[in-house]
Amino acid sequence: MQERWETWPKIQHLCGLANVTVSKDQLERWRLKGLLPKVNQVGRGRGAGSETRYPIGTANQAIAIIHLLSVKEKLSFVGWQLWMRGCNVDERYWKPEIDNAIFQLKRMPAYVRLMETRYLTDEKTLYDQIPFRIFQHSPFAKGVAKLSPDMQALSFSLLGEVAKGNFTSFASLPSDDPKINMDTISKFIGLPIQPIVAGIFPKIDFEVDFELQLSAISNALRDLRANPSITIEKLTPEVRIEFLAILAVAENLQMSLSAFRKSPIGRFANSIAKDQKIQAFAIVLWSAFREMGTIQSNDEIMELAKISNSNSAN
Template structure:
């Protein structure tokens, strides 16, 4: 039984090694706020001679709480970030956002049918008929804000193809001039950065790999349209930690390569890093990728994380 619990001296030792100072009273306050799991008492009740034991992992969770509070002294922020790291916290910190994201994603098929009725057209994508300013208060608008109106329209067409499960390749994106597709994608992903990115990730043919990943994402949306069975249980601690690693990679590359942060992809990443609601959508989709066996493997992700950490440190 002992191996499933930690004692106060063990927690103190871990905190000392991490250069963190906490008291038992602080742990109790954080537990009452739902940032730490329930404890158990060993011995004679709660009086003299009894000992408080903490679930295994409490020491690491305590260190994480102190680190996160130094970033932002908001329990809602700390609780959400702890949950992303795979820790157990009260559901008030994550369930409302996840429930809302699941509800919105389940509405995707009805939304697409509505768009098909409103924007009746012979064009391949109804999104060609939707003005970009319709998305002006979304992370999409932030990501594409510095593109020309024509480029914005074509980019929204691309995103629409992906979101409705219709994307196959860049060359199939609707356009009056097929040549503009490649130019648009180049600017969308910041392809002047391609030589730099290729040097960082020599195993990847970046544009081709990006197309394959968009196809994988589109397949997930297609699957959700046919069978919108999304459950919270699918979002395991491993999935949450993996998704957080993706956010860290994006942050490292933006910091290390300023030109990347100025591309639409970079601005998307920045919006995701700051917006809890967008993160909730992202983690649900990431769990769907894992269910379908698409997107990068965990080994690939960890390799990219090591590379991005190295770049960020230099």
């Protein structure tokens, strides 16, 4: 029968293979801090003492803790990163961030509608009045700078429609010409003039898929607003590991392709990878978005990540 726990000798062996050293006391301190799952103390029989049984994966989680502490000696950072990797950690390390993200995403449509009404005049909408400086340090900065004020307002209204869960296609935007809408949005997100986006995707295919994925994101936001109570249930270890796999693929592409690094996809991936709060919003949205049926399956994504990591190592 397959074992359902790890023993101390097994943990020592696995840590040794990873060239790290850990003590029983250290494991206990991390457990008390909520960075490791609970253990079971099992008797060996009369007069034979007891044995501590650690949940499967304890050794790998301990190795990850040591690595993460070498990056940043902050338990909040370590706990969040472990949770994103699918590990079992105390909810203090992830639930406050996730609860906040769910709350903000849930109220976003109502907030956008309120702002649209509050700033509507006979001559201007909310989107005509958004200052460019808001986007100066965002992945949209270069694209927004290339647009006229009217085209900026059109692009901002696109974000509003997505945020409200109303976006279906570029034909549904205020302009009467979907081609104008597509060209405007292409500039807004920073697509190059070249026929290849990020050095990988044919521009025509990318534009078609971009519209499809925007619609899926909009639908995901709509579903999230309708069913916020079940969102945490969707944040399974599989979903979290899958999301990190996507970020890892993006990181590998950024290292190997300068065009990808400068692309809108690369800039967005970089922003998400750097900020824990943005990751919280992203993983909540991803948990709903992945159910829209517009992306590859989990097996396909993980295989892609495996190939990407292998290519990066070589």
